[in-house]
Amino acid sequence: xxxxxxxxxxxxxxxxxxxxxxxxxxxxxxxxxxxxxxxxxxxxxxxxxxxxxxxxxxxxxxxxxxxxxxxxxxxxxxxxxxxxxxxxxxxxxxxxxxxxxxxxxxxxxxxxxxxxxxxxxxxxxxxxxxxxxxxxxxxxxxxxxxxxxxxxxxxxxxxxxxxxxxxxxxxxxxxxxxxxxxxxxxxxxxxxxxxxxxxxxxxxxxxxxxxxxxxxxxxxxxxxxxxxxxxxxxxxxxxxxxxxxxxxxxxxxxxxxxxxxxxxxxxxxxxxxxxxxxxxxxxxxxxxxxxxxxxxxxxxxxxxxxxxxxxxxxxxxxxxxxxxxxxxxxxxxxxxxxxxxxxxxxxxxxxxxxxxxxxxxxxxxxxxxxxxxxxxxxxxxxxxxxxxxxxxxxxxxxxxxxxxxxxxxxxxxxxxxxxxxxxxxxxxxxxxxxxxxxxxxxxxxxxxxxxxxxxxxxxxxxxxxxxxxxxxxxxxxxxxxxxxxxxxxxxxxxxxxxxxxxxxxxxxxxxxxxxxxxxxxxxxxxxxxxxxxxxxxxxxxxxxxxxxxxxxxxxxxxxxxxxxxxxxxxxxxxxxxxxxxxxxxxxxxxxxxxxxxxxxxxxxxxxxxxxxxxxxxxxxxxxxxxxxxxxxxxxxxxxxxxxxxxxxxxxxxxxxxxxxxxxxxxxxxxxxxxxxxxxxxxxxxxxxxxxxxxxxxxxxxxxxxxxxxxxxxxxxxxxxxxxxxxxxxxxxxxxxxxxxxxxxxxxxxxxxxxxxxxxxxxxxxxxxxxxxx
Numbered sequence: 001x002x003x004x005x006x007x008x009x010x011x012x013x014x015x016x017x018x019x020x021x022x023x024x025x026x027x028x029x030x031x032x033x034x035x036x037x038x039x040x041x042x043x044x045x046x047x048x049x050x051x052x053x054x055x056x057x058x059x060x061x062x063x064x065x066x067x068x069x070x071x072x073x074x075x076x077x078x079x080x081x082x083x084x085x086x087x088x089x090x091x092x093x094x095x096x097x098x099x100x101x102x103x104x105x106x107x108x109x110x111x112x113x114x115x116x117x118x119x120x121x122x123x124x125x126x127x128x129x130x131x132x133x134x135x136x137x138x139x140x141x142x143x144x145x146x147x148x149x150x151x152x153x154x155x156x157x158x159x160x161x162x163x164x165x166x167x168x169x170x171x172x173x174x175x176x177x178x179x180x181x182x183x184x185x186x187x188x189x190x191x192x193x194x195x196x197x198x199x200x201x202x203x204x205x206x207x208x209x210x211x212x213x214x215x216x217x218x219x220x221x222x223x224x225x226x227x228x229x230x231x232x233x234x235x236x237x238x239x240x241x242x243x244x245x246x247x248x249x250x251x252x253x254x255x256x257x258x259x260x261x262x263x264x265x266x267x268x269x270x271x272x273x274x275x276x277x278x279x280x281x282x283x284x285x286x287x288x289x290x291x292x293x294x295x296x297x298x299x300x301x302x303x304x305x306x307x308x309x310x311x312x313x314x315x316x317x318x319x320x321x322x323x324x325x326x327x328x329x330x331x332x333x334x335x336x337x338x339x340x341x342x343x344x345x346x347x348x349x350x351x352x353x354x355x356x357x358x359x360x361x362x363x364x365x366x367x368x369x370x371x372x373x374x375x376x377x378x379x380x381x382x383x384x385x386x387x388x389x390x391x392x393x394x395x396x397x398x399x400x401x402x403x404x405x406x407x408x409x410x411x412x413x414x415x416x417x418x419x420x421x422x423x424x425x426x427x428x429x430x431x432x433x434x435x436x437x438x439x440x441x442x443x444x445x446x447x448x449x450x451x452x453x454x455x456x457x458x459x460x461x462x463x464x465x466x467x468x469x470x471x472x473x474x475x476x477x478x479x480x481x482x483x484x485x486x487x488x489x490x491x492x493x494x495x496x497x498x499x500x501x502x503x504x505x506x507x508x509x510x511x512x513x514x515x516x517x518x519x520x521x522x523x524x525x526x527x528x529x530x531x532x533x534x535x536x537x538x539x540x541x542x543x544x545x546x547x548x549x550x551x552x553x554x555x556x557x558x559x560x561x562x563x564x565x566x567x568x569x570x571x572x573x574x575x576x577x578x579x580x581x582x583x584x585x586x587x588x589x590x591x592x593x594x595x596x597x598x599x600x601x602x603x604x605x606x607x608x609x610x611x612x613x614x615x616x617x618x619x620x621x622x623x624x625x626x627x628x629x630x631x632x633x634x635x636x637x638x639x640x641x642x643x644x645x646x647x648x649x650x651x652x653x654x655x656x657x658x659x660x661x662x663x664x665x666x667x668x669x670x671x672x673x674x675x676x677x678x679x680x681x682x683x684x685x686x687x688x689x690x691x692x693x694x695x696x697x698x699x700x701x702x703x704x705x706x707x708x709x710x711x712x713x714x715x716x717x718x719x720x721x722x723x724x725x726x727x728x729x730x731x732x733x734x735x736x737x738x739x740x741x742x743x744x745x746x747x748x749x750x751x752x753x754x755x756x757x758x759x760x761x762x763x764x765x766x767x768x769x770x771x772x773x
Contacts, residue, residue: 607679
C-alpha cells in the first residue's frame with residue numbers, strides 16, 4: 001500500500017514537473033503572450049466599436065440626439081413606397097366573353113323596340129280612326145299611351161328602366177328624325193366605349209365619358225335626358241381582373257420596387273436618426289433596432305463581432321510575421337514581448353476611454369515613441385500603423401485620425417530615435433511632433449473647407465496631444481526601463497555620470513580601478529564602434545566591469561599603496577580572492593539596480609580565462625604538485641555579445657599595455673594582437689558573433705586610442721637629467737610590479753613580437769579546422 005502511495009506521489013511530481021517545463025518553453029510563452037494580447041485587444045476594440053445603446057419606446061419622445069454610425073436602409077419607408085407603387089400598377093385583366101357584343105345588341109334592341117311600337121301605334125291609328133272623328137287626337141293619344149305601356153314592358157325585359165313619360169316621349173312626341181339621330185348616336189357611343197377596356201374599376205369613368213358625349217350632342221333635351229339614363233343600363237364591363245395573375249404581378253412589382261435604388265430610403269452615416277424631443281416612430285425604432293442601438297433588444301451582432309475579430313487576427317499575424325523577419329531580437333525575448341504587448345494594450349485602452357470626447361485626443365504617438373526608444377525603430381513604425389488601423393475601427397474610420405496617426409506617428413518614431421540620448425532633446429522632439437500634427441490637421445481642414453474657428457481649435461488639440469505624449473514618454477521611461485530591465489541611451493548616459501553613487505565609491509575606495517575603468521571605457525567604445533556594436537553600452541559597462549573590487553580593493557595591484565597582501569597568502573587563496581570580484585560585482589550591481597545587460601558583461605568580462613601569475617606561482621614557486629589548472633580559472637561566463645567581448649579585450653589590453661616599459665607603436669600593436677590571439681586560442685570568443693575581420697578592426701581601434709595616450713613628448717630642458725634618472729628608476733619599479741600584478745593574465749616577461757600576418761595565418765588555420773570538423 002505504501003509502495004503504491006509513493007509511486008502515485010512520484011507520478012504526480014513527474015506530471016507537475018512536465019507541466020512546469022512545458023510552460024517554461026520559450027515558444028509556448030510567446031504563444032501565450034500573443035494569444036492573451038490578441039484576445040484583450042479584440043475585446044477593447046469590439047467594446048469601443050459597438051455603438052452606444054438607448055432606452056426608447058414607440059410613441060415616446062427621444063431624450064437623445066442619435067446619429068447613424070453607418071449607412072442603413074429605412075426598411076419601413078422603403079416597404080411603404082414599394083407597396084404604393086405595386087398598388088398603383090394596373091391589374092392583370094382577362095376579357096369577358098361576348099360582353100361588348102351583348103351591350104351593342106342591347107342597344108340595337110332598344111332602338112328597334114322604340115321603332116316597333118311607334119309603328120304599331122301609327123298602324124292602329126290608321127286602322128281604327130278616321131281623321132274626321134271629333135275625338136281623333138284624344139283617341140290617337142290613348143293608342144300611343146297603350147303602345148308606350150307595351151314598350152315599357154319590353155324595355156324592362158332588357159333591364160332598362162325609364163320613366164313612363166320618357167317612354168311615351170319616344171312613342172308619341174319624338175319625330176322619326178329624332179329617333180334616327182338618337183339611335184345613331186347611341187350606337188356610335190356604345191361601339192366606341194365597348195371597344196375599350198371596361199372594368200369594374202373604371203366603368204363609372206366610361207359611363208361619364210358616354211354621358212359627356214351625349215350632353216355635347218345636338219339632340220333634344222328630352223333625348224339627352226334619356227341618353228344619360230340609358231348609359232347606366234347599357235355600359236357594362238367587358239374585362240375583369242385576373243386575381244391570381246394580378247397578385248403575382250403586384251408581388252413582382254413590389255419586389256422590384258424594394259430593390260430599386262430610386263425607391264430605397266437610405267439613412268447615411270452621420271445623418272440624424274432622432275433629435276432630442278422627436279417622437280419615436282415605427283420606422284425610426286426599426287432603424288435603431290437594426291443598428292443594435294436599443295437596450296431592450298439585447299441581441300448580439302455576431303457578424304459585426306466576427307468581422308472585427310478577423311481584422312484584429314490578421315493584424316496580429318502581420319505583426320508576428322514582421323517581427324520574425326525584421327525584429328528577431330524582440331521576437332525571441334520574453335520581456336520585450338511583454339513590454340510590447342503592454343504598450344499596445346495601454347494605447348488601445350486609452351483610445352477607448354478618450355475617443356468619444358475627440359479622436360484627436362488619442363495619444364497614439366506615445367506607443368511609437370516608447371517602442372522606438374525601448375525596443376526598435378522599425379517595430380515602432382509598423383506597430384503605429386497597425387494601431388492606427390485598429391483604433392480607426394473604434395472611431396468608425398474617421399479620416400482625420402487615420403491620417404494623423406499614420407503620418408505623425410511614423411514621424412514620432414524617427415524623431416525620438418534621434419533625440420533619445422537626452423531628455424531635453426525629447427522635449428524638443430515633442431514640440432516638433434506637435435507642429436507636424438498642426439500642419440496635418442490644417443491641411444485636412446482646408447481640404448474639407450472647415451471654418452477658421454474649427455481649424456484653430458483642432459490645431460490646439462493636436463499640438464497639446466503631440467507634446468503631452470512626449471511628456472508622458474519621458475515620465476514613463478524610467479519605470480519601464482527598471483520594470484523590464486531595458487537599457488536605453490538615456491539610461492546609459494545617466495549611468496555614465498561620474499556622480500553615480502557606485503562610480504563615486506569606486507573613485508574614493510579604489511582610485512586605481514576607477515582610472516583603469518575609464519581607460520577601458522575609452523577602448524571599449526572605440527572597439528564597439530569598429531564592429532558595429534553599441535558603443536555607449538560598451539563604454540558604460542566598462543565603467544562598471546570591476547566594481548566587484550570594491551569588496552577587497554587592497555588585493556588588486558592598481559589600488560595598492562603599502563605592500564602586497566598576496567605575498568602573505570597562498571596562490572590558491574589569492575586566486576580565489578581575485579576571481580571572486582566578478583561575482584561580487586554582480587551582487588553590488590544588483591543592489592544599485594544596474595541593468596541586467598551590464599551585469600551580464602560584468603560576469604563575462606573575464607570569461608573562463610586562466611589567472612596565469614598565481615597558477616605559475618603555485619606550480620613553480622610553491623612547488624605544489626597537485627596544481628589543477630581549472631582551479632586557477634575564472635568561473636564566469638564566456639562573452640555572448642560583441643560588447644562583452646570588446647570589454648574583455650579592452651580590459652586585458654589596457655592592463656598589459658600600461659605595464660609595458662617600451663611603448664613604441666609597433667610593440668603596442670604586436671602586444672594587442674598577441675592578447676587577442678591568446679583569447680581566441682583559449683576559446684573565450686567562441687560564443688560571440690565576432691568575425692576575424694572584426695578582431696582586426698578592434699585591434700586597429702585600440703591602437704588609435706593608445707596613439708593619443710602614449711604619444712611622444714619633448715622633455716623639459718631644466719629637468720632633463722633628473723628625468724633620465726627618474727625614468728630609469730621607474731622602469732625598474734614597473735618591471736618589479738609586473739611580476740606581482742594580479743590583474744595581468746599574460747606573462748609579460750616574455751618577448752612579444754606577433755605580426756598581423758601571423759595572426760591572420762592562425763585565424764585561417766582555425767577556420768579551416770572548424771570547417772573540417
